[in-house]
Amino acid sequence: MTDAPVDDIRQDPAIQKLLERMPAEVQQSFTEAQLSYLRVALGARQWGKHKLDVRGTLGLGSWRYYYVLVAGRNKRSEYRSHKTGLLVKAVFLSVLLILSSVLGLLVLYLLKSALGIDLFADFSLGIWGWFQSL
Structure with missing residues (x-):
């Protein structure tokens, strides 16, 4: 002020x-x-000045939405930014770990199927058939 x-x-x-x-x-x-x-x-x-400050509105039919994208040097208190940063990192790493695990299991399943290995007789998830049809 x-x-x-x-x-x-x-x-x-x-x-x-x-x-x-x-x-x-x-x-x-x-x-x-x-x-x-x-x-x-x-x-x-x-808020003060930001290096990146993009603001606007978007009309979709009778609905109007606004968007704001701001970025700049962090001037917040250390506690607040650290606590928020840890939460964001934890969520990001959890999602990354889950997606990596699912992708890894899919690759292993496709490799197993390509080698003709059947772990359970007369049982298939159908992924190999779908993959072959591509």
Whole structure:
């Protein structure tokens, strides 16, 4: 939050951006005190500058969706970023491990079938037949 004097509140960049989105008669209706309180309320939401900041909306029929992609240097507290990072890493590694295991088992099954090895008589998962039809 900037420490501009109350007389210069309309020169504050956050207030200017807010007022630009309003009709002129609404812009002029705010008192200096109201604008000061708006600046304090908006100050908690400002993210600052990011190296990558892509925002937009996407309309699909009567539905409208927004998307935001921001990236930059991590300025969050160490505890918060570490805790979130551990959770994301754990989920990513779990998914990677499961997908690798399934792919490995599939390759082993196809190799077994290609060599003509039957582990159970008169039983097939049908994967080998599907693979051959490709």
